[in-house]
Amino acid sequence: MQIHRIVRDLVTTKRNFWLAAKSLRVVEDHRGNLEVALDPIGAKPGDFVITIGLSAARVAAGNPKITTDLTIGGIIDHWDEERWRS
């Protein structure tokens, strides 16, 4: 799993059937690279989250048929930017 920070919401009205009605978030890693993750929890911009990748992302989404390769698994209680970037 990786540690990411939520940047903002992402809205895609026209989407693949197997993405269903799941919410999406733009997340960034410690280098500032942006990625899109599926969010089953409801994280807010600025939250540090654990993201699950690879095939476990599909399991984490609740249905192995959901087409995702990055899913948010939890919101980290205590984390700071300095620790993240070091």
Place this chain on the structure above:
Amino acid sequence: MKICQVEGTLVATARIGSLENRRLLVVKERGSSGKQVAVDPVGCKPGDWVIAVGSSAARDAAGSKDYPSDLTIVGIIDYWDEANGKAGA
């Protein structure tokens, strides 16, 4: 399998149900700068050198095929001499 060093525990109260109440650790892979989060079914201490499996083997290693982990610790290395980059007493 990857060789990682354990940095500390990670607390995430709001988590998806399928992650259950498993212990999560922040680990640093040997030779890389980025931090990763691994599921710990073994019981490691900060500073331990461990081996961790990725991809779909991580799900099995965490105990079941339906567990959503992409990095699971499978063992603690008894002796690791970081200066030489190889295991030895």
